Amino acid sequence: MSISGSDSDNNKAGTEHHRPLRSFVIRAGRQTASQKEALEKYWSHYVIDDTTSPLDTEAVFGRKAPLVLEIGFGMGDSLAEMAAANPDHDFIGIEVHRPGVGKLLGHIERLGLSNLRIYCHDAVEILANCIADHSLTTVQIFFPDPWHKKKHNKRRLVQPAFIADLSQKLVTGGTIHLATDWQHYAEHMMDVMSAAEALENTAGAGAYAQSTGRPETKFERRGHRLGHGVWDLVFRTTVMKP
Ligand SMILES: C[S@@+](CC[C@H](N)C(=O)[O-])C[C@H]1O[C@@H](n2cnc3c(N)ncnc32)[C@H](O)[C@@H]1O
Numbered sequence: 001m002s003i004s005g006s007d008s009d010n011n012k013a014g015t016e017h018h019r020p021l022r023s024f025v026i027r028a029g030r031q032t033a034s035q036k037e038a039l040e041k042y043w044s045h046y047v048i049d050d051t052t053s054p055l056d057t058e059a060v061f062g063r064k065a066p067l068v069l070e071i072g073f074g075m076g077d078s079l080a081e082m083a084a085a086n087p088d089h090d091f092i093g094i095e096v097h098r099p100g101v102g103k104l105l106g107h108i109e110r111l112g113l114s115n116l117r118i119y120c121h122d123a124v125e126i127l128a129n130c131i132a133d134h135s136l137t138t139v140q141i142f143f144p145d146p147w148h149k150k151k152h153n154k155r156r157l158v159q160p161a162f163i164a165d166l167s168q169k170l171v172t173g174g175t176i177h178l179a180t181d182w183q184h185y186a187e188h189m190m191d192v193m194s195a196a197e198a199l200e201n202t203a204g205a206g207a208y209a210q211s212t213g214r215p216e217t218k219f220e221r222r223g224h225r226l227g228h229g230v231w232d233l234v235f236r237t238t239v240m241k242p
Contacts, residue, residue: 022122023145023157024072024096035102042105048092048130051121055130057090060117065090066137069169071123071157072144076104078215083108083116089137091116094123123157127165136169139176143219146182158189163196170237175202177212178233181223186231199235209234 031039048055058064066089073079073093083091093116095101101120108116119126147155158178166176176199180186190206193199203209209232220230 031099035099038105039102047118061090068138071141075100075218078217080107081215094119137174142179142217146185176235181228193235198239202234
């Protein structure tokens with residue numbers, strides 16, 4: 001998981017102008033033996049490899065149930081916990097960091113979770129290619145990379161166009177739940193979400209959500225150790241778009 005990076009990663013010496021600016025940098029990262037084993041043994045069971053076709057959730061889960069999408073689940077501990085606690089919901093997790101995918105695969109197998117599947121790919125592309133409009137009850141993005149240097153702010157995942165795309169994927173009354181430990185990003189999120197069409201703040205205009213009941217994430221624990229605050233935002237869609 002990276003919280004830093006440089007535009008040159010994506011745009012070396014101006015030679016790759018047409019590549020989209022991504023919200024992540026893939027780093028080699030350490031992979032534990034158990035993550036490696038889980039990737040080898042369970043990838044084919046729980047990772048959806050087709051990243052270009054619409055997802056048929058009824059075929060994948062064998063039922064029709066409220067669908068929750070988490071973007072950037074990191075090591076997946078909190079996502080596994082939520083899936084285990086909500087067996088009547090189905091969950092899709094998207095993450096580009098392979099050790100994290102390995103960790104979550106281990107959790108899925110250990111907990112016997114039949115309601116959780118993974119994409120190991122850029123969420124922006126998965127959203128565009130695989131997720132049907134008005135199909136999600138919840139989208140959650142917990143502690144997305146803050147890209148805190150001003151010149152990198154444009155790499156933040158939470159941007160007006162992305163939130164408009166996300167809103168389109170939600171059922172009416174569906175929610176987008178964001179959390180961050182970076183105050184400047186929280187304020188940016190609040191501006192973007194408040195300005196979005198057909199979204200209303202469940203906590204009231206300009207207010208951050210209190211006690212949302214979500215499990216603490218690994219990145220959040222790191223923030224606590226560093227003395228960071230935590231800001232949650234929960235917005236709901238108000239009008240079904242045609
Ligand atoms: C700061 S970490 C937080 C991880 C986790 N949510 C937590 O709170 O512990 C952000 C994660 O988002 C992932 N990420 C960033 N942009 C992404 C994208 N476009 N598609 C999929 N994953 C992405 C990164 O790989 C990273 O693991």
